Amino acid sequence: MTRSTFVYVSYIRTTPEKLWSALTDAEFMKQYWFGMHCESQWTAGSSWQLVSADGQIFDAGEIVESEPPHRLVIRWQHQNRPELKAEGYSQCTIELEPSGAAVKLSITHSIEQKPSKLIEAVSGGWPKIISNLKSLLETGSSVLQEPYPTGQKA
Template sequence: MTRSTFVYVSYIRTTPEKLWAALTDAEFMKQYWFGMHCESAWTAGSPWTMVSGDGQIFDAGAIVEAEPPRRLVIRWQHQNKPELKAEGDSLCTMELEPDGTAVKLSITHTIERSPSKLIEAVSGGWPKVISNLKSLLETGAIALQQPYPSESTRAEKA
Protein backbone atom coordinates (compact mmCIF):
# COMPACT_ATOMS: atom_id res chain seq x y z
CA MET A 1 0.00 0.00 0.00
CA THR A 2 1.18 3.53 -0.71
CA ARG A 3 1.83 5.96 2.10
CA SER A 4 2.05 9.72 2.52
CA THR A 5 4.43 11.03 5.16
CA PHE A 6 5.32 14.41 6.60
CA VAL A 7 8.35 14.75 8.88
CA TYR A 8 9.23 17.85 10.89
CA VAL A 9 12.24 18.19 13.19
CA SER A 10 12.99 21.04 15.57
CA TYR A 11 15.60 21.57 18.27
CA ILE A 12 14.15 23.31 21.30
CA ARG A 13 16.24 24.64 24.18
CA THR A 14 14.42 22.94 27.05
CA THR A 15 14.31 19.61 28.86
CA PRO A 16 12.44 16.50 27.71
CA GLU A 17 10.19 16.80 30.77
CA LYS A 18 9.24 20.42 30.04
CA LEU A 19 8.67 19.65 26.36
CA TRP A 20 6.50 16.63 27.21
CA ALA A 21 4.46 18.79 29.59
CA ALA A 22 4.04 21.45 26.88
CA LEU A 23 2.85 18.81 24.40
CA THR A 24 0.29 17.32 26.81
CA ASP A 25 -1.00 20.21 28.97
CA ALA A 26 -4.23 21.59 27.46
CA GLU A 27 -3.98 25.08 28.97
CA PHE A 28 -0.34 25.55 27.94
CA MET A 29 -1.13 24.17 24.47
CA LYS A 30 -3.76 26.86 23.81
CA GLN A 31 -0.97 29.46 23.91
CA TYR A 32 1.01 28.03 20.99
CA TRP A 33 -1.68 26.13 19.03
CA PHE A 34 -3.79 29.16 18.08
CA GLY A 35 -6.37 28.52 20.80
CA MET A 36 -6.67 24.79 20.04
CA HIS A 37 -5.92 22.14 22.64
CA CYS A 38 -5.85 18.37 22.94
CA GLU A 39 -7.78 16.40 25.52
CA SER A 40 -6.57 12.97 26.63
CA ALA A 41 -5.37 10.99 29.65
CA TRP A 42 -2.12 10.58 27.63
CA THR A 43 -1.86 6.84 28.26
CA ALA A 44 -1.93 4.03 25.68
CA GLY A 45 -5.51 3.25 24.71
CA SER A 46 -7.01 6.49 25.99
CA PRO A 47 -9.19 8.62 23.69
CA TRP A 48 -7.69 11.77 22.20
CA THR A 49 -9.40 14.84 20.71
CA MET A 50 -8.24 18.18 19.36
CA VAL A 51 -10.69 20.90 20.33
CA SER A 52 -11.00 24.49 19.11
CA GLY A 53 -11.44 27.47 21.41
CA ASP A 54 -15.20 27.34 20.82
CA GLY A 55 -15.43 23.62 21.69
CA GLN A 56 -15.59 22.17 18.17
CA ILE A 57 -13.78 18.83 17.77
CA PHE A 58 -11.39 19.08 14.82
CA ASP A 59 -9.60 15.74 15.18
CA ALA A 60 -10.19 12.59 17.20
CA GLY A 61 -8.53 9.26 17.81
CA ALA A 62 -6.61 7.47 20.51
CA ILE A 63 -3.21 7.30 22.12
CA VAL A 64 -1.37 4.31 20.63
CA GLU A 65 1.85 4.69 22.65
CA ALA A 66 2.87 7.00 25.49
CA GLU A 67 6.37 6.82 26.98
CA PRO A 68 6.91 10.09 28.86
CA PRO A 69 9.08 12.04 28.19
CA ARG A 70 10.34 10.22 25.07
CA ARG A 71 7.64 9.04 22.67
CA LEU A 72 3.98 9.70 21.90
CA VAL A 73 1.99 8.05 19.09
CA ILE A 74 -1.54 9.23 18.28
CA ARG A 75 -4.07 7.59 15.95
CA TRP A 76 -5.53 10.72 14.40
CA GLN A 77 -8.58 11.28 12.18
CA HIS A 78 -9.80 14.66 11.03
CA GLN A 79 -13.46 15.32 11.90
CA ASN A 80 -14.88 18.47 10.33
CA LYS A 81 -13.83 18.53 6.65
CA PRO A 82 -15.54 15.58 4.89
CA GLU A 83 -12.76 15.13 2.31
CA LEU A 84 -10.13 14.83 5.07
CA LYS A 85 -12.28 12.65 7.32
CA ALA A 86 -12.88 10.26 4.40
CA GLU A 87 -9.15 9.53 4.24
CA GLY A 88 -9.40 7.66 7.55
CA ASP A 89 -6.87 7.29 10.35
CA SER A 90 -3.37 8.68 10.27
CA LEU A 91 -0.56 8.16 12.78
CA CYS A 92 1.29 11.03 14.40
CA THR A 93 4.52 10.02 16.14
CA MET A 94 6.38 12.49 18.35
CA GLU A 95 9.86 11.56 19.54
CA LEU A 96 11.82 13.61 22.07
CA GLU A 97 15.58 13.10 22.26
CA PRO A 98 17.94 15.09 24.51
CA ASP A 99 20.76 16.82 22.63
CA GLY A 100 22.99 18.88 24.92
CA THR A 101 20.99 21.84 26.21
CA ALA A 102 18.20 21.17 23.70
CA VAL A 103 15.68 18.50 22.85
CA LYS A 104 15.29 17.17 19.32
CA LEU A 105 11.56 16.96 18.61
CA SER A 106 10.75 14.78 15.60
CA ILE A 107 7.17 14.63 14.36
CA THR A 108 6.26 12.04 11.74
CA HIS A 109 2.69 12.15 10.46
CA THR A 110 1.70 9.30 8.09
CA ILE A 111 -1.38 7.90 6.39
CA GLU A 112 -1.76 4.78 4.28
CA ARG A 113 -2.69 6.53 1.04
CA SER A 114 -1.01 8.65 -1.56
CA PRO A 115 -1.66 11.40 -2.28
CA SER A 116 -3.22 12.60 0.95
CA LYS A 117 -5.02 15.89 1.50
CA LEU A 118 -4.67 15.37 5.26
CA ILE A 119 -0.88 15.12 5.04
CA GLU A 120 -0.87 18.17 2.78
CA ALA A 121 -2.89 20.05 5.41
CA VAL A 122 -0.74 19.03 8.40
CA SER A 123 2.44 19.85 6.47
CA GLY A 124 1.33 23.49 6.52
CA GLY A 125 0.21 23.41 10.15
CA TRP A 126 2.96 21.58 12.02
CA PRO A 127 5.75 24.09 11.20
CA LYS A 128 3.64 26.98 12.52
CA VAL A 129 2.54 25.15 15.68
CA ILE A 130 6.04 23.92 16.53
CA SER A 131 7.59 27.32 15.74
CA ASN A 132 5.21 28.84 18.28
CA LEU A 133 5.98 26.09 20.80
CA LYS A 134 9.73 26.57 20.38
CA SER A 135 9.47 30.33 20.72
CA LEU A 136 7.19 30.10 23.76
CA LEU A 137 9.48 27.67 25.60
CA GLU A 138 12.65 29.59 24.75
CA THR A 139 11.49 33.21 25.03
CA GLY A 140 8.13 33.19 26.79
CA ALA A 141 6.27 34.51 23.73
CA ILE A 142 4.83 32.92 20.59
CA ALA A 143 6.18 33.80 17.13
CA LEU A 144 2.91 33.76 15.15
CA GLN A 145 -0.44 35.22 16.18
CA GLN A 146 -2.50 33.72 13.35
CA PRO A 147 -2.27 30.24 11.80
CA TYR A 148 -2.87 31.71 8.33
CA PRO A 149 -1.94 35.10 6.87
CA SER A 150 -4.74 37.64 7.08
CA GLU A 151 -6.38 38.88 3.89
CA SER A 152 -4.63 42.26 4.28
CA THR A 153 -1.20 40.60 4.61
CA ARG A 154 -1.80 38.57 1.44
CA ALA A 155 -2.98 41.67 -0.42
CA GLU A 156 0.14 43.62 0.63
CA LYS A 157 2.40 40.91 -0.79
CA ALA A 158 0.54 40.71 -4.12
Protein backbone atom coordinates in the same frame (compact mmCIF):
# COMPACT_ATOMS: atom_id res chain seq x y z
CA MET B 1 -1.45 0.72 -0.26
CA THR B 2 1.03 3.55 -0.59
CA ARG B 3 1.78 5.77 2.38
CA SER B 4 2.09 9.57 2.56
CA THR B 5 4.41 10.88 5.27
CA PHE B 6 5.42 14.27 6.63
CA VAL B 7 8.43 14.62 8.94
CA TYR B 8 9.26 17.75 10.93
CA VAL B 9 12.27 18.15 13.23
CA SER B 10 13.05 21.05 15.54
CA TYR B 11 15.61 21.63 18.29
CA ILE B 12 14.21 23.41 21.33
CA ARG B 13 16.29 24.77 24.21
CA THR B 14 14.47 23.03 27.07
CA THR B 15 14.38 19.68 28.87
CA PRO B 16 12.48 16.58 27.74
CA GLU B 17 10.24 16.90 30.82
CA LYS B 18 9.31 20.53 30.12
CA LEU B 19 8.70 19.78 26.44
CA TRP B 20 6.54 16.75 27.29
CA SER B 21 4.52 18.90 29.68
CA ALA B 22 4.09 21.58 26.99
CA LEU B 23 2.87 18.94 24.54
CA THR B 24 0.34 17.43 26.95
CA ASP B 25 -0.92 20.34 29.10
CA ALA B 26 -4.18 21.65 27.57
CA GLU B 27 -3.96 25.15 29.05
CA PHE B 28 -0.32 25.66 28.02
CA MET B 29 -1.10 24.23 24.57
CA LYS B 30 -3.67 26.96 23.87
CA GLN B 31 -0.82 29.51 23.93
CA TYR B 32 1.01 28.01 20.95
CA TRP B 33 -1.75 26.10 19.10
CA PHE B 34 -3.83 29.17 18.20
CA GLY B 35 -6.34 28.64 21.02
CA MET B 36 -6.79 24.93 20.33
CA HIS B 37 -5.94 22.18 22.78
CA CYS B 38 -5.84 18.41 23.06
CA GLU B 39 -7.91 16.44 25.54
CA SER B 40 -6.59 13.07 26.67
CA GLN B 41 -5.37 11.08 29.65
CA TRP B 42 -2.11 10.62 27.65
CA THR B 43 -1.90 6.88 28.33
CA ALA B 44 -1.97 4.05 25.79
CA GLY B 45 -5.56 3.25 24.86
CA SER B 46 -7.02 6.54 26.08
CA SER B 47 -9.11 8.72 23.80
CA TRP B 48 -7.63 11.85 22.24
CA GLN B 49 -9.28 14.94 20.72
CA LEU B 50 -8.09 18.23 19.23
CA VAL B 51 -10.61 20.86 20.33
CA SER B 52 -11.00 24.46 19.14
CA ALA B 53 -11.48 27.45 21.45
CA ASP B 54 -15.25 27.28 20.81
CA GLY B 55 -15.45 23.55 21.67
CA GLN B 56 -15.54 22.15 18.14
CA ILE B 57 -13.76 18.79 17.74
CA PHE B 58 -11.34 18.95 14.81
CA ASP B 59 -9.65 15.56 15.21
CA ALA B 60 -10.47 12.47 17.26
CA GLY B 61 -8.70 9.21 17.95
CA GLU B 62 -6.64 7.43 20.57
CA ILE B 63 -3.22 7.27 22.15
CA VAL B 64 -1.38 4.24 20.74
CA GLU B 65 1.86 4.62 22.75
CA SER B 66 2.87 6.90 25.59
CA GLU B 67 6.38 6.83 27.05
CA PRO B 68 6.85 10.11 28.97
CA PRO B 69 8.98 12.11 28.30
CA HIS B 70 10.29 10.38 25.17
CA ARG B 71 7.62 9.08 22.78
CA LEU B 72 3.96 9.63 22.00
CA VAL B 73 1.99 7.95 19.19
CA ILE B 74 -1.52 9.16 18.33
CA ARG B 75 -3.90 7.56 15.81
CA TRP B 76 -6.58 9.99 14.71
CA GLN B 77 -9.09 10.98 12.05
CA HIS B 78 -9.98 14.52 11.00
CA GLN B 79 -13.62 15.39 11.80
CA ASN B 80 -14.53 18.67 10.02
CA ARG B 81 -13.54 18.66 6.37
CA PRO B 82 -15.26 15.74 4.57
CA GLU B 83 -12.42 15.26 2.06
CA LEU B 84 -9.92 14.86 4.93
CA LYS B 85 -12.19 12.67 7.06
CA ALA B 86 -12.71 10.36 4.05
CA GLU B 87 -9.00 9.51 4.04
CA GLY B 88 -9.40 7.67 7.35
CA TYR B 89 -7.00 7.46 10.27
CA SER B 90 -3.51 8.89 10.29
CA GLN B 91 -0.73 8.22 12.77
CA CYS B 92 1.38 10.90 14.40
CA THR B 93 4.58 9.87 16.18
CA ILE B 94 6.24 12.44 18.43
CA GLU B 95 9.75 11.69 19.70
CA LEU B 96 11.85 13.72 22.15
CA GLU B 97 15.59 13.17 22.36
CA PRO B 98 18.06 15.15 24.50
CA SER B 99 20.68 16.96 22.43
CA GLY B 100 23.07 19.02 24.55
CA ALA B 101 21.18 21.99 26.01
CA ALA B 102 18.25 21.28 23.69
CA VAL B 103 15.73 18.59 22.88
CA LYS B 104 15.35 17.20 19.39
CA LEU B 105 11.62 17.10 18.67
CA SER B 106 10.71 14.83 15.75
CA ILE B 107 7.16 14.57 14.41
CA THR B 108 6.35 11.91 11.83
CA HIS B 109 2.80 12.09 10.52
CA SER B 110 1.64 9.44 8.05
CA ILE B 111 -1.47 7.93 6.46
CA GLU B 112 -2.10 4.96 4.17
CA GLN B 113 -3.13 7.19 1.27
CA LYS B 114 -1.11 8.71 -1.55
CA PRO B 115 -1.47 11.46 -2.39
CA SER B 116 -3.03 12.65 0.87
CA LYS B 117 -4.86 15.92 1.38
CA LEU B 118 -4.57 15.39 5.13
CA ILE B 119 -0.77 15.14 4.99
CA GLU B 120 -0.73 18.21 2.76
CA ALA B 121 -2.78 20.06 5.39
CA VAL B 122 -0.68 19.00 8.40
CA SER B 123 2.54 19.81 6.54
CA GLY B 124 1.42 23.43 6.58
CA GLY B 125 0.22 23.35 10.18
CA TRP B 126 2.94 21.52 12.10
CA PRO B 127 5.73 24.03 11.28
CA LYS B 128 3.59 26.93 12.55
CA ILE B 129 2.54 25.10 15.73
CA ILE B 130 6.06 23.92 16.56
CA SER B 131 7.58 27.33 15.74
CA ASN B 132 5.18 28.84 18.26
CA LEU B 133 5.99 26.13 20.81
CA LYS B 134 9.75 26.65 20.38
CA SER B 135 9.43 30.42 20.70
CA LEU B 136 7.15 30.14 23.74
CA LEU B 137 9.48 27.78 25.60
CA GLU B 138 12.64 29.72 24.72
CA THR B 139 11.43 33.34 24.98
CA GLY B 140 8.12 33.26 26.84
CA SER B 141 5.97 34.33 23.87
CA SER B 142 4.77 32.73 20.66
CA VAL B 143 5.87 34.09 17.30
CA LEU B 144 2.61 33.71 15.30
CA GLN B 145 -0.72 35.02 16.55
CA GLU B 146 -2.91 33.36 13.92
CA PRO B 147 -2.34 30.28 11.75
CA TYR B 148 -3.31 31.95 8.48
CA PRO B 149 -2.80 35.73 8.54
CA THR B 150 -5.04 37.80 6.26
CA GLY B 151 -4.16 37.20 2.63
CA GLN B 152 -2.47 33.82 3.21
CA LYS B 153 -3.90 30.61 1.85
CA ALA B 154 -4.97 27.92 4.32
